[in-house]
Amino acid sequence: MPIFIxxxxxxxxxxxxxxxxxxxxDIYIPHLCFHPKTGKAGKCRxxxxxxxxxxxxxxxxxxxxxxxxxxxxxxxQVKDAQKIIVDLILSSGHHDCLSCEQNGNxxxxxxxxxxxxxxxxxxxxPAEIETDNSSEFIFVDRSKCISCGRCVEGCxxxxxxxxxxxxxxxxxxxxxxxxxxxxxESTCVQCGECVQLxxxxxxxxxxxxxxxxxxxLEKVETVCPYCGVGCKLEMHVDRQKNEIIRVxxxxxxxxxxxxxxxKGRYGFDFVSSQDRITTPLIKENGKFRAADWAEVIPYVGKxxxxxKKEFGSDAIAGLxxxxxxxxxxxxxxxxxxxxxxxxxxxxxxxx
Amino acid sequence: MSLKRTxxxxxxxxxxxxxxxxxxxxxLIEVIEQHGLSSExxxxxxxxxxxCDYGPVMxxxxxxxxxxxxxxxxxxxxxxxxxxxxxxxxxxxxxxxDTIFQTKKDIPFYKNQVKVALENCGYIDPEKIDEYIxxxxxxxxxxxxxxxxxxxxxxxxxxxxLRGRGGGGFPTGLKWENVKNSESDQKYVICNGDEGDPxxxxxxxxxxxxxxxxxxxxxxxxxxxxANYGFFYIRAEYPLAIKRIKNALSQAKEYGLLGNDxxxxxxxxxxxxxxxxxxxxxxxxxxxxxxxKGERGQPVSKPPYPSxxxxxxxxTLVNNVETLGNIATIINKGADWFASMGxxxxxxxxxxxxxxxxxxxxxxxxxxxxxxxxxxxxxGGGMVAGKKFKAVQLGGPSGGCLTADHLDTxxxxxxxxxxxxxxxxxxxxxxxxxxxxxxxxxxxxxxxLDESCGKCTPCRVGLKEMYTILENITAxxxxxxxxxKLENLGKTISGTSLCGLGQAAPNPVLxxxxxFRQEYESHIEAKSxxxxxxxxxxxxxxDKDKCIGCSLCAQKCPVNCISGSREEKYTIHQADxxxxxxxxxxxxxxxxxxISGAAExxxxxxxxxxxxx
Numbered sequence: 001m002p003i004f005i006x007x008x009x010x011x012x013x014x015x016x017x018x019x020x021x022x023x024x025x026d027i028y029i030p031h032l033c034f035h036p037k038t039g040k041a042g043k044c045r046x047x048x049x050x051x052x053x054x055x056x057x058x059x060x061x062x063x064x065x066x067x068x069x070x071x072x073x074x075x076x077q078v079k080d081a082q083k084i085i086v087d088l089i090l091s092s093g094h095h096d097c098l099s100c101e102q103n104g105n106x107x108x109x110x111x112x113x114x115x116x117x118x119x120x121x122x123x124x125x126p127a128e129i130e131t132d133n134s135s136e137f138i139f140v141d142r143s144k145c146i147s148c149g150r151c152v153e154g155c156x157x158x159x160x161x162x163x164x165x166x167x168x169x170x171x172x173x174x175x176x177x178x179x180x181x182x183x184x185e186s187t188c189v190q191c192g193e194c195v196q197l198x199x200x201x202x203x204x205x206x207x208x209x210x211x212x213x214x215x216x217l218e219k220v221e222t223v224c225p226y227c228g229v230g231c232k233l234e235m236h237v238d239r240q241k242n243e244i245i246r247v248x249x250x251x252x253x254x255x256x257x258x259x260x261x262x263k264g265r266y267g268f269d270f271v272s273s274q275d276r277i278t279t280p281l282i283k284e285n286g287k288f289r290a291a292d293w294a295e296v297i298p299y300v301g302k303x304x305x306x307x308k309k310e311f312g313s314d315a316i317a318g319l320x321x322x323x324x325x326x327x328x329x330x331x332x333x334x335x336x337x338x339x340x341x342x343x344x345x346x347x348x349x350x351x
Numbered sequence: 352m353s354l355k356r357t358x359x360x361x362x363x364x365x366x367x368x369x370x371x372x373x374x375x376x377x378x379l380i381e382v383i384e385q386h387g388l389s390s391e392x393x394x395x396x397x398x399x400x401x402x403c404d405y406g407p408v409m410x411x412x413x414x415x416x417x418x419x420x421x422x423x424x425x426x427x428x429x430x431x432x433x434x435x436x437x438x439x440x441x442x443x444x445x446x447x448x449d450t451i452f453q454t455k456k457d458i459p460f461y462k463n464q465v466k467v468a469l470e471n472c473g474y475i476d477p478e479k480i481d482e483y484i485x486x487x488x489x490x491x492x493x494x495x496x497x498x499x500x501x502x503x504x505x506x507x508x509x510x511x512x513l514r515g516r517g518g519g520g521f522p523t524g525l526k527w528e529n530v531k532n533s534e535s536d537q538k539y540v541i542c543n544g545d546e547g548d549p550x551x552x553x554x555x556x557x558x559x560x561x562x563x564x565x566x567x568x569x570x571x572x573x574x575x576x577x578a579n580y581g582f583f584y585i586r587a588e589y590p591l592a593i594k595r596i597k598n599a600l601s602q603a604k605e606y607g608l609l610g611n612d613x614x615x616x617x618x619x620x621x622x623x624x625x626x627x628x629x630x631x632x633x634x635x636x637x638x639x640x641x642x643x644k645g646e647r648g649q650p651v652s653k654p655p656y657p658s659x660x661x662x663x664x665x666x667t668l669v670n671n672v673e674t675l676g677n678i679a680t681i682i683n684k685g686a687d688w689f690a691s692m693g694x695x696x697x698x699x700x701x702x703x704x705x706x707x708x709x710x711x712x713x714x715x716x717x718x719x720x721x722x723x724x725x726x727x728x729x730x731g732g733g734m735v736a737g738k739k740f741k742a743v744q745l746g747g748p749s750g751g752c753l754t755a756d757h758l759d760t761x762x763x764x765x766x767x768x769x770x771x772x773x774x775x776x777x778x779x780x781x782x783x784x785x786x787x788x789x790x791x792x793x794x795x796x797x798x799x800l801d802e803s804c805g806k807c808t809p810c811r812v813g814l815k816e817m818y819t820i821l822e823n824i825t826a827x828x829x830x831x832x833x834x835x836k837l838e839n840l841g842k843t844i845s846g847t848s849l850c851g852l853g854q855a856a857p858n859p860v861l862x863x864x865x866x867f868r869q870e871y872e873s874h875i876e877a878k879s880x881x882x883x884x885x886x887x888x889x890x891x892x893x894d895k896d897k898c899i900g901c902s903l904c905a906q907k908c909p910v911n912c913i914s915g916s917r918e919e920k921y922t923i924h925q926a927d928x929x930x931x932x933x934x935x936x937x938x939x940x941x942x943x944x945x946i947s948g949a950a951e952x953x954x955x956x957x958x959x960x961x962x963x964x
Contacts, residue, residue, distance in 0.1 A: 043806050043849070045847045056846055057847055081843050085843070085847060088808055088812040088813050088816060092816075123823075124815060124816055147806075166805070169649075169803065169804050170811060170814075170815075
């Protein structure tokens with residue numbers, strides 16, 4: 001038997017929650033703390049729904065879907081309560097969409113739009129602006145934080161760095177790096193998982209600030225060039241300037257599930273570096289000149305053969321890179337051993 | 352434990368200790384020794400006897416004489432007159448207008464009480480296991496583990512109708528059965544001693560006054576559910592309770608009542624104390640479990656319930672102190688006896704901490720179903736002199752305020768909830784007519800706001816918003832529509848919060864709006880606090896007809912805002928007045944009145960000198 005959401009029938013998979021069934025079928029229920037990777041949290045309470053035969057409002061993120069369940073996500077009672085909850089969040093922070101980097105890519109904005117909240121209506125004292133720019137790549141604005149806990153979950157359970165946690169309690173709750181250190185002085189390794197998970201503009205890439213609206217940037221999916229793991233990532237590119245503005249992990253990639261390391265996420269300067277070598281070079285009379293692969297490959301082959309002939313196989317050593325794949329590294333050592341005939345082969349990860 | 356001709360029971364509950372009972376004890380020992388009576392008189396330190404307002408209190412057996420407010424200077428007279436010459440000291444006895452209550456059983460405070468959980472509290476020395484055993488202690492455990500199987504034990508508890516005394520009111524037997532039915536190699540029992548309601552001290556008194564009874568209850572619960580390890584979760588603010596439970600554990604171990612193969616039954620059990628850091632939310636069972644595991648004390652969504660996955664993901668039974676305090680007696684006296692007390696849905700007795708403007712503040716245990724009137728006016732002895740009953744707050748910051756119209760309400764879980772209050776853990780705060788209900792609601796809400804863990808939005812942000820509105824109302828900045836806003840927010844917070852703290856936190860506001868709406872309206876519309884509690888909505892004024900021009904008020908005014916002369920009488924310059932109330936206190940002829948509504952402020956004076964020009 002299927003599950004009924006707003007009168008429509010949906011098949012359910014074992015163990016799925018009501019929110020998961022709804023999202024899978026493109027039914028939007030506002031949710032701010034749930035993320036497929038960090039799982040249910042039941043914290044923001046925005047995902048409340050009504051279920052026939054059950055008392056009161058229930059959070060759909062931790063409500064296991066059952067056969068025959070009749071769920072309503074858009075009744076007046078549900079929407080009124082959702083509106084108050086999202087309004088409270090909007091009222092308690094410094095949520096200024098005009099200047100926010102996450103404008104257009106913000107889950108709180110989506111929820112407010114869905115519920116028709118034009119502006120915050122509660123009189124809470126405006127949050128004090130408290131920013132932390134002590135770290136190299138990540139900018140933290142606590143006045144935008146909605147205490148959803150995704151960053152804490154991600155840091156603790158997904159990447160297991162255990163740097164982020166909550167400090168204080170009640171209305172004073174705030175995220176903390178180690179024991180309330182500035183992020184730059186904490187044990188944070190700048191993997192950026194918290195940036196990836198933050199639903200609002202509280203934790204963002206510092207280098208993207210002021211460099212383009214999210215909808216202006218072209219998203220290009222590619223594979224990380226750094227190591228053999230092959231993390232899938234998305235480059236956010238300013239085509240006009242031909243610059244990479246930011247990099248995010250691709251959540252549905254089985255290799256990395258959206259996670260990246262500091263190099264993959266933030267080490268993209270080299271792409272547009274002036275010093276970058278873009279063609280093979282041949283040294284002649286003590287000076288390099290540009291060449292192309294068609295010229296270089298036979299040239300190297302010729303030289304290797306000559307050295308092997310004159311000085312023997314062991315006069316040659318091969319050094320490869322962690323940036324290429326395991327298969328390429330395997331092929332390289334095979335080439336060194338069987339073609340060149342030497343065991344002098346190594347890899348930069350041993351340096 | 353030696354038998355002597357006189358037993359002096361000295362209450363050493365926290366209230367009496369802070370009133371000086373330990374000093375009295377050392378003086379007693381000294382004076383008794385001086386008179387050579389050491390071999391004839393036993394001095395026994397007991398747990399709380401109940402009437403805290405009269406502390407330090409003392410009971411002398413065999414006569415059963417009850418002494419109140421005993422001071423160190425009274426000890427010599429007591430020993431000489433009573434213990435030596437056999438003439439009880441009348442001036443230390445409890446009196447009403449026309450009677451002296453000689454013995455404990457004469458005292459009206461005790462007359463309507465039925466003690467089950469508190470049966471030994473105030474009678475035995477809580478630090479001596481022998482005294483507990485002499486009162487029939489550990490008999491129930493012995494019977495349970497040797498004569499009954501776990502199903503039979505659960506059956507008795509189910510039949511007794513006992514419900515959780517921590518506030519939730521979940522049927523205890525059913526909870527036990529759920530834990531028993533959860534398959535696991537390891538199960539735990541937790542005694543929830545994280546009592547945190549302002550003004551509540553039921554669990555504290557039980558842990559301090561009869562620790563073995565709680566331990567015995569926990570062991571029976573463990574036997575019935577298949578657990579073999581227990582945690583006493585007690586807040587660090589209760590050092591005496593922690594000490595006494597630790598002492599009880601080591602004594603029970605020494606007697607072979609704790610450990611492996613208890614009483615040769617094959618049942619093994621051990622327990623330890625875990626100290627809470629004082630967060631109110633840790634009284635919520637999932638937050639408590641997180642705290643025991645060393646995590647941040649905040650609740651998690653249920654299901655799974657602790658009965659399936661609790662401490663270290665193992666099935667865990669969490670019972671309140673008072674709930675466990677009833678178990679041994681139910682096993683001994685039977686389910687029918689227990690179920691004969693109370694109402695259709697709420698059986699047995701309930702311990703309450705009576706506080707506020709009531710004569711007999713203290714710890715009481717009454718049968719369920721007693722009316723609020725009997726609790727406050729019979730057991731509690733009525734309002735303190737000269738005050739009129741206005742409201743009673745039941746269930747602490749999670750509860751609600753009821754009015755004089757509800758005094759006939761029978762105290763049981765359902766009736767209270769229906770009226771907008773709740774049983775809670777048993778705090779009863781009686782308020783006289785000089786209390787401002789808006790201010791009271793603000794006080795309780797401030798408590799919940801402080802204690803919110805911050806995990807879920809409605810509680811974290813919503814309570815702050817409600818509090819901000821109340822602050823504005825009491826400061827004269829209320830706007831029309833505020834009441835509706837409070838109601839709307841309150842209902843949403845109740846309906847959407849993650850745990851009981853948030854779900855119940857708006858109750859004091861919602862119930863005071865329900866029963867005292869006109870007070871809110873008066874604050875908002877007329878900018879006037881009818882009880883003159885909210886300083887921004889009242890002012891002091893000097894009645895010129897009464898004023899005798901003595902100038903005392905002007906002399907005592909810390910901001911020099913009163914001027915005048917013997918002839919012209921005195922006037923308060925409202926713009927500078929800080930409403931400290933000194934003038935009213937010192938006026939010999941009661942010419943200074945509190946007047947509701949803010950004063951019309953005249954122009955602020957630039958200097959004190961202008962006053963005298």
